[in-house]
Amino acid sequence: AQSVTQPDIHITVSEGASLELRCNYSYGATPYLFWYVQSPGQGLQLLLKYFSGDTLVQGIKGFEAEFKRSQSSFNLRKPSVHWSDAAEYFCAVERSGGGADGLTFGKGTHLIIQP
Amino acid sequence: DAGVIQSPRHEVTEMGQEVTLRCKPISGHNSLFWYRQTMMRGLELLIYFNNNVPIDDSGMPEDRFSAKMPNASFSTLKIQPSEPRDSAVYFCASSRMGTVLFFGSGTQLSVL
Numbered sequence: 001a002q003s004v005t006q007p008d009i010h011i012t013v014s015e016g017a018s019l020e021l022r023c024n025y026s027y028g029a030t031p032y033l034f035w036y037v038q039s040p041g042q043g044l045q046l047l048l049k050y051f052s053g054d055t056l057v058q059g060i061k062g063f064e065a066e067f068k069r070s071q072s073s074f075n076l077r078k079p080s081v082h083w084s085d086a087a088e089y090f091c092a093v094e095r096s097g098g099g100a101d102g103l104t105f106g107k108g109t110h111l112i113i114q115p
Numbered sequence: 116d117a118g119v120i121q122s123p124r125h126e127v128t129e130m131g132q133e134v135t136l137r138c139k140p141i142s143g144h145n146s147l148f149w150y151r152q153t154m155m156r157g158l159e160l161l162i163y164f165n166n167n168v169p170i171d172d173s174g175m176p177e178d179r180f181s182a183k184m185p186n187a188s189f190s191t192l193k194i195q196p197s198e199p200r201d202s203a204v205y206f207c208a209s210s211r212m213g214t215v216l217f218f219g220s221g222t223q224l225s226v227l
């Protein structure tokens with residue numbers, strides 16, 4: 001079965017500093033991978049997705065992620081964080097490639113921004 | 116475009132009562148998903164529908180939980196009877212089959 005691991009429960013970053021959130025997946029075939037963000041009291045918003053092709057994908061709000069098959073990773077990065085980036089970040093993998101079987105989510109990483 | 120609409124936003128009820136959560140997916144989307152979010156277990160897929168047909172309900176915790184999708188624009192998740200351990204945020208999400216999931220704002224359920 002697919003699984004997603006986000007090793008960091010909390011991460012604290014100073015405003016203006018760079019950010020990298022880690023995500024590792026377990027999946028037998030080529031995965032469909034996603035990063036979502038959740039602000040307090042809100043639903044999940046898609047930041048970016050990887051289906052195939054270029055392994056470096058660009059998303060909204062200045063985020064990017066790189067798919068590395070050899071490391072089974074899909075880490076999220078941002079060169080300079082803003083206070084408004086404080087939120088919960090979820091990595092997810094589609095349950096079956098190409099289908100509509102929903103997503104399996106990691107436990108999330110809580111991002112704290114220091115002034 | 117209106118997003119996925121869930122109601123109510125908050126529900127407080129007493130143990131043993133019936134609870135009904137509602138979801139209106141995005142028009143044109145043919146897949147609908149119900150997720151539950153708790154601190155301990157994170158986001159869990161409860162059930163999903165394709166073209167109004169339930170496909171996989173293996174994530175539904177117990178027979179106390181049931182979900183229906185009578186038409187393409189409406190779905191319900193019912194808990195009867197409710198228990199304190201059902202307290203969680205319940206999310207509905209929809210998609211065109213095989214593409215990105217769009218989430219509603221969730222229903223915060225508290226069972227006392």
